[in-house]
Amino acid sequence: MRDLSDKELFDIVREGNTQAFSVLFDRYADILxxxxxxxxxxxxxxxDILQEVFTSLWNRRYKIEIEESIYPYLFKAxxxxxxxxxxxxxKRISYFERLVFPLTNEPVGASNSDEKLMxxxxxxxxxxEVAKMPSTMQSAFNLSRIEGLSIKEIAFRLSISEQTVKNNISLALSRLKLKAK
Structure with a gap:
């Protein structure tokens, strides 16, 4: 089966053949x-995303039309x-920020001492937890959340890429979310 073209292989997948599907997965999983x-x-x-791509491929196999190669479809998916x-x-970051930011100031309607203590x-x-973060992550988080700088401004100030800033902020929020549980 490994010698078959994508079209021939996908025609077999369309019939519900899991072995052919496995060959397609092996063929494209690493590059994707x-x-x-x-x-x-x-x-x-x-x-997880790769799993979603191939799950979607399997679930939509009857609707998908392959001319020669399945790679363009998989790449787009x-x-x-x-x-x-x-x-x-x-959305997760925004939700977590709504949970975290009120904690840095007195919450609206906090009237009893239990809420204030919490x-x-x-x-x-x-x-x-922020103090335990690596310095780049800590800086990116503080510049974003405390000073309110944009991703672009943070990237410029720290001399790192915008994607690195996004990744650091996302990782910082993930850490904080885990601690908040």
Whole structure:
């Protein structure tokens, strides 16, 4: 089966043959994983996205038309999955910011001492966790969340790429989210 063209192989996949699907996966998984990983920087998330691409391929196999190579379809599917992942990641970051930022100031309507104590404790935990971060991550997080600088301004100030800034902020928020649980 490994000697078959993509078209011939996909015609067999369309019939529900999992072995042919496995051959297609083996043929393209590494190059797609590399493409995805370069864009998001997390191997775990990249593997999840790759899984989504191939799950979608399997689920839509009856609707997909392949001329010669399946690579253009897989590449485009991977690109859209990365975009969807980034959008979901931004939503997670925004949600977490809404949880974290009120903790740095007195929350609206905090009238009892239990709430005030909890705010102080969580603020203390947040500050300690930020202090434990690597220096670049800590700087990117503080410049973004405390000073309110844009990704571009942070990248310029720290002399790193914008993607590195995004990755560091995302990782910082992930760490804080884990601590907040």
């Amino acid at each position: 994983l590399s493409f995805i990983l370069k864009r998001i920087g997390s191997i775990t998330d990249a593997e 991977a690109k859209y999955e990365v975009i969807d992942w980034m959008a979901r990641d931004q 705010v102080k404790e969580l603020s203390f935990l947040l500050d300690n």
